[in-house]
Amino acid sequence: MSARARARVVIVGGGFGGLAAAKVLRRAPVEVTLVDRTNHHLFQPLLYQVATAGLAPGDIASPIRQILRAQKNATVMMAEATGVDLAGRALEIDVAERGAVRLAYDYLVLATGVTQSYFGRDDFARFAPGLKTLEDATSVRARILGAFERAETQEQPESRRDLLTVVLVGAGPTGVEMAGAAAELARATLAQDFRRVDPRSARIVLVEAGPRILPTFDERLARRAHERLVRMGVEIRTGRPVEAIDAGGVAVGGERIEAGVVLWTAGVRPSPVAAWLGAATDRAGRVRVEPDLSVPGHPEVFVVGDVAAREQDGRPLPGVAQVAIQGGRHVGRAIARRVAGRPALAPFRYRDKGNLAVVGRNYAVLELGRLRLAGFPAWLIWAFVHIRFLAEFNNKLLVFTQWVWSYFTWQRGSRLILGRH
């Protein structure tokens, strides 16, 4: 501790962006406080495997304070952020038992991510959960496994067929990965487990309002993924918006599809950071930030990850883990330099580490710079990269153990229906 009080850095969000910022500051003469409403960092790219019973919730989540255990200048608070007092330089949080509390900051990093957006149709949420949290994933898992259980107890063939239909709305990477995993769950894992229904007859329907699946990917790669999904028995409906969702199914492009499970991954909505700051946003509601990721007029406040709007080479930065990680690191370094009185960093520049989506076992599509890969080699890279970026050693160990076991047995280790859904 120097004679002068150390700078207080408050970070909101323990996702990829917030955690990267905190870690970069581990040797800086600052006091870091990381606030998150949950106690865990979540590896969102593998959520779809929890939703399809391949991995357990704990396999892809680590306590934030366990990750920052050895970083003595970091304090973790489990609390809900509710606002920012820009003039008074304080984050407003809601603390159990104490109520509203103000956390004073010298630097503030907002990395609060996004939630599912239903484009104004929030009434869909009840029938079609999203896939952003562990609770979402265990709820989707319970709905899928529960639909098979209910089908097994029905007398009427039509009821069984309806229950064995899974509709996935939105064909971005999550929708595509869910479709592949759900098809394997039905066709392989569950195939021998039922007596009255044949899980292999389950319908998996992937619905996309846009003209093709994986809109952010190269068109030829998307076509390869499309063909692969069709070979796996997935029905794909592109160019058709969803008109209605209720307890019994969905209406899409004039067609009614009765379904036991509907999942929504069609859109995201930024958390309300812009409203806290009174800041300008892009059309999606993300905060427009300066080249150093600070908020215009407030060089001490930064926004990173999915909630920040920033263009690079004329294109908006995508809402992926790498943008958040690199943004968090950049902001952490910028703060460390300013605290040390050293000149500012060059503006933030995202280095594209590539785009990956997995389509069932053994198959993935990958684009990296000019490289385009589809098939088993891309899948191997996918598996390696995902194990590599899991936060803690025990997560790596558990995920690796489960994957090896599942790969050879076609079984899935986490087929639990918990709670009431």
Next chain:
Amino acid sequence: MSARARARVVIVGGGFGGLAAAKVLRRAPVEVTLVDRTNHHLFQPLLYQVATAGLAPGDIASPIRQILRAQKNATVMMAEATGVDLAGRALEIDVAERGAVRLAYDYLVLATGVTQSYFGRDDFARFAPGLKTLEDATSVRARILGAFERAETQEQPESRRDLLTVVLVGAGPTGVEMAGAAAELARATLAQDFRRVDPRSARIVLVEAGPRILPTFDERLARRAHERLVRMGVEIRTGRPVEAIDAGGVAVGGERIEAGVVLWTAGVRPSPVAAWLGAATDRAGRVRVEPDLSVPGHPEVFVVGDVAAREQDGRPLPGVAQVAIQGGRHVGRAIARRVAGRPALAPFRYRDKGNLAVVGRNYAVLELGRLRLAGFPAWLIWAFVHIRFLAEFNNKLLVFTQWVWSYFTWQRGSRLILGRH
């Protein structure tokens, strides 16, 4: 399928007893239907490890239909049993979408287990959950980890100290195992993870109305376990009943203990099988059964496991996994013989496989016949036996992986707070 219709065996409960009965019948010319309200078989002896974040829920649970996948004469139904029509030989169940359904049987096996009993003080349940289901375990885990999180955000030292107090009511094996595991969680796993509170200062208080802990164990062994717990920093209050439990703590033997977490393992209550059957019970409400475990007057209806009351050598059979497993096997064999027209089996006789309780890492107490063991060798036997009896290979693999990792790192792999508690 023989010319004559196969005998229908309906089993209620996918715990140790029901599953053992189903498996024994795998080659018998019968149609087995196993009904359970959950989709999984739960390895209850390790629930305390889920509640203390050492294991994940999926590690100790397997889908019942996955376990019985290869047994072609077995059908699994996820449904709630609501009653028995003894005269009409039908089990009454509640099925999703269809409502009340009757399942006709030729033989009925009731293996529905027990729930927590609060001895008429059901108002305690809200503040002091039990430990019988996976939902209980994840709820207790969230309460324990949440209390540490809340303590970290408090200003007042008294609030912190109160939140860091865990009271365990009931010092049977579950209470003792919880006390040891909670002490290790606080003293080792969490020790480095907080900045404002010292988890090592947490109080773990084990409360027992009877004169000593582990009342079903040999007195000298119980004394060894008692001493071990005290060395681990657990406070033990025996001979004092709990008078009140509320949101802030417990009153026990005239003393008020403020606590952040209270857990209740002091008693069990059988599921309402006796009421379904109109059968005679013992004082605890368990159904008095014949020497072959059938219900008096109904040789086609059997009760096994914790819900059955049976004496052997003048002592009631205990509510442990081995009594359920051996009872389930006995009943399955008895049914197979009757279906085959062969003479009845000798009366059921429980073979005591020993009594084990673990007291933190490296220490367990074991009694088997005249053998008494306390310490590391008993702990090794405990670990071996528990891995041995886990249902599926992937459970064995996951539990073993976690245990080895935890043993060497003192970390716990499943520190998640999920949902709202």
